[in-house]
Amino acid sequence: MNILVLTSTYPKFPGDGTAPFIESLVAHVAQLGHEVHVVVPQHREWDRATTENGVTFHPYRYSPVRSWTPWGFSQSLEGGTRLRPSLYGLAPLVAASAVRTCNAVARTRRVDVIHAHWLIPNGPIAALAARRCDVPLAITVHGSDVALAERSRWTSLARWSLEHADATTAASRHLLDRVAGLGANADRLELVPLGTDLCAFGPESSAAPGLRRRLGVGESDVLVLGIGRLVRLKGFEYLVRALALARERAHNVRLVIAGDGDMRAELSALSRRLGLDEQVTLVGAVERRDVPAYFAAADVVAVPTVHEDGFAEGLGYVVLEAQATGRAVIATRVGGLPEVVHDGQTGILVAERDPRALADAIVVLAQQPELRRRLGEGGRAQAAASPSWDDVARMWVDLYGRLVDARARPLATAPTTRMSPSAESTFDGYAYWEQRLQGNFDLEGVGFSKLGHRYNSWMYRVRGEVFDRLVDRHLAPMLRREEPLRVLDIGSGTGFYVDRWLRVGADVTGVDLTEIAVERLAAAYSEARFIQADIGHPLDSELQALTGTMDVVSAFDVLFHITDDDAYARALANVRLLLRPGGRFLWSDNFLHGPTVRLRHQVSRSLTEITRMLSEAGLTIVDRVPMFVLMNQPTDVRSRWPRVAWSAMLSPAVVSDRLGGGLGALLYPLERRLVSRVRESPTTELMVCERPSSA
16 A cells, blocks of 8 residues: 655654654554655754655645744644744645645555544645545544644634544544544544554663763662653653652652753753752753663653643653563553553552652652562563554554545445444443542533533533422422432432432432542532442442332433443343332433444433333333533534534633633523423433333
């Protein structure tokens, strides 16, 4: 095959450390006998042969001055999180030149497929070229591009690109979830990992002892290594502060930070201010060939990345290289890092922006060499079991082939909904929600997180009012009884519906998948009982004791997170078992009139499918009403335009929490009227079911 790869970042010369994973991928694909053409922005430091090992380069010129090349190569983003203001005027020239070059290469080299790295800026460029040349398009997201795409300024371009992509890939499930939130077709999402190189990175390096001596690190010192661009997103300022705290208990700890960027002077000044001139070394940019020696020289590798202005680490290639070297890793619970750093097995996970937590981890590893060794060996074993770059290249060639075949073969029937490979992989609901609630135990933590706390607060006002109306309509006779209403609330989360049930005098038992929810709710609501359980599993002894006793079972915004159909059906069957005859089941879902839509951590099932499963479980439908009409993302729509319009309307909430609060205040009065008057909703609805008295 002839493959065109469009990227804005690539090693500018052999040994350059800029985006080495892109070079690894294209080089290994070329080694499999395919012709690879890399289209990349021109750069004043570009120094590569026209063709190297089967990879041909096509730098495109966009600047009127050859010495001024500010686009791409990890230099376009100010602080790593926002496009430099001076580049907005340059963007049209970049796009025009890149499209022209892609078209020319695709036409003259008879390209079979186009592969674009970074959704923004390269997705729209590649989509135009792919349409013009009638070839399939794959887009790979890396992290910063998704954060840019989530901002209103770039969202429409990103969504247009995703709509025209034949496949969208990421190396972490975290990124796949975020790109799915932008509207990517679930059928076209693919999880394709980054490769590991156990030959280049290993525990033993002849250069490591000499490097430690040159860095002034003694044999008994414990060397902590941080490596990456010196931008706020990487969190290195917290690592420097952590070292100061760690040295109060472990005096032999040293820190080396390798990399360059906007924060170098700030980090240097911080080290001096904390009295760490001799203990913190900023070595600047390191040539790629020297990186393995730095990892081998280190005792611990720290990856203290943070959420910054919507940006988060997509996966953390540094972690993969540290693990291949057999080094213990300290990382924050940010982005895709928890997918590769398993706490207590391959490293230690800590909260972001927390120097004391970082310091505690450093001290533990400094004082326990056996733990360092065990975690390092665990990481090395994980790396050995992970795909190599040869394996990853074969995955890509297979994907390219499937895209080319699909484009060449006309469809005999309409496409059917299927689960993406990322969704087919096992979704660990416990880990997902435990991590999400650990970081945000409030309405935003269980709500639409991208829209911020204030907008979510307005959404929960609507939820509360709809809940109250439904209770008045369907449960009034039960509430007038002398004995309290017995309620089992599934997926209690942060306690919003527990609180609503307690207000009407119910005897509440809450059930949640996560340990953190059960612990915190038990502390907050002493009058209720809480059980940690998965309703999609066979009932445990605590829940078995409640079978046939509940007047009401509620499950609001919960069941669509059960991605396994068998578990979903079991959950409905369990609800029937828990209800007494004549008991009611109040719950919410998206109840699609079209086909089921599957994402990794959420499945919006069709109303037809849900009706069948309810019937099989022995539950009858009594009522269905809108929970939202306007304020929540439209899911039950055939055209993409309602989703585009909704995203445009909600863009202020994505940009700013304060703007989101103002937008919520404006929409709230209209939403109240809509949910009380319309019968069908394009988004989440509430359903009331009953266990028949005769059952």
